[in-house]
Each structure stands twice: as structure tokens, then as C-alpha cells.
Amino acid sequence: MEIVALEKLDPAQVTDCARILREAFAASGGYGGPSEAEREIASFLPPGERFALAAVEGRRVLGLVGGIDTYSHAMELHPLVVDPPQQGRGIGAALVKALEAQAAARGKLAVYLGTDDEIGGTSLFGADIFPNALAKLAAIAPTTGHPFFFYQKLGYEPIGVIPDANGFGKPDLLMGRRIAKT
Ligand SMILES: CC(C)(COP(=O)(O)OP(=O)(O)OC[C@H]1O[C@@H](n2cnc3c(N)ncnc32)[C@H](O)[C@@H]1OP(=O)(O)O)[C@@H](O)C(=O)NCCC(=O)NCCS
Secondary structure (H helix, E strand, O other): OEEEEHHHOOHHHHHHHHHHHHHHOHHHOOOOOOOHHHHHHHOOOOOOOEEEEEEEEOOEEEEEEEEEOOOOOEEEEEEEEEOHHHOOOOHHHHHHHHHHHHHHHOOOOEEEEEEEOOOOOEOOOOOOOOOOHHHHHHOOOEOOOOHHHHHHHOOOEEEEEEOOEOEOOOOEEEEEEEOOOO
């Protein structure tokens, strides 16, 4: 497996990136609209403030990660996806590490991300986060499992929460990790 810049892929591989995005987020209803996944992938081409990296094995695309240059010193990780049959092989972790290396090369000090809990998986799903949102975030625990805990394994910590981001009891969980110091 190697990790390459999205713009190095051929058109069929870029199309496959959109398929992976659609299929991996099917359960949560993400990228369900017509051409939504294709538009998301296209937004990273050509690279600039938005860039993406793909994990490939031969000609096969295994997954991808995007980076968005939102702040001068912090980079947003979005999106991250691994083709469902390829999950659990360490590909997601490798993509996050590669994104962090790119972020550091661009002078960033931190990487941050938002991970929605729209279908359950954490103790905050279905809960009223007001009042004391941050105390509830600090006590978050897995129920059926969620990428929040994947990111936690990679050193990301909770840095905020958007209550009801996707409907009542469906928050967006914000996480971040320092990757360099001044
Ligand atoms: C989340 C996702 C990117 C993880 O990628 P992956 O390649 O399956 O994960 P890895 O194999 O690299 O896992 C790395 C470690 O995290 C753990 N892990 C993976 N998913 C986890 C989860 N949901 N909860 C807890 N731990 C998890 C793995 O067990 C592994 O642990 P180990 O190092 O002790 O063996 C992948 O499941 C995915 O694409 N999901 C659908 C899209 C999605 O939810 N993206 C994130 C949106 S913010």
C-alpha cells in the first residue's frame, strides 16, 4: 500500500474515490444526494487550500483523506474514508498520519476534525447536551462504536461539541491533536 496525492490518480481511480465515499457513509446518509460524492472529490482538484491523499494498492484505491487549510496554523481533516471491505487493515490510521505529515510540512501546529454522531455510537447520541455541554463531552463513552474512538486511539482529544448539529441528540464532536510546536 502507498499513499499518493489525489491529483496523481487517473480518472477511473478518482471516480472510485467518490464511490468509496458514498458507500462508506451510506449508513449515516452522508453523500446520498445526486453527484454529492463526486462534487466533494472534485473540490480537492486541483490541490490548493484543499488537498487530498489516497491510499492505493496497485491500481486499486483503498481510501482517502482530505486536508483543508482553514486557519493559518491549524488544518482541518475532512473527509476520511476507507473502502468498507478494506477497513480494519490500518489504512485509516496510515491516512491520518500522512495527512499530519502534510499539515506539518505546510507549517501547521495542529490538526482538527469534526465527527458527527448521527446514527448512534457514543453516549452523547440522543442526549440533551445542554446544559454543561463540555462536561458531557468529557464523559463520552462508546455504545455501539464510533470513529470518535478511532481518532482517540490516534491521539486526538475532544475539543468541542456542536449540540444538535444534525437534529436533536445528533451532535458533531470536535477533536484535535497537536502535531508540532512553534
Ligand atoms: C473510521 C475509519 C476511517 C477507520 O479506518 P480503518 O482503516 O478501518 O481503521 P484502522 O484499521 O486504521 O484502525 C486503527 C485503529 O483504530 C481502531 N478502530 C478503528 N475503528 C474504530 C472504531 N470505530 N472505534 C474504536 N476503534 C476503532 C482499530 O481497531 C485500530 O486499532 P489497533 O491499532 O489497536 O489495531 C473507517 O472505519 C471508515 O472509513 N469508516 C466510515 C467513514 C467514517 O466514519 N469516516 C470518519 C468520519 S469522521
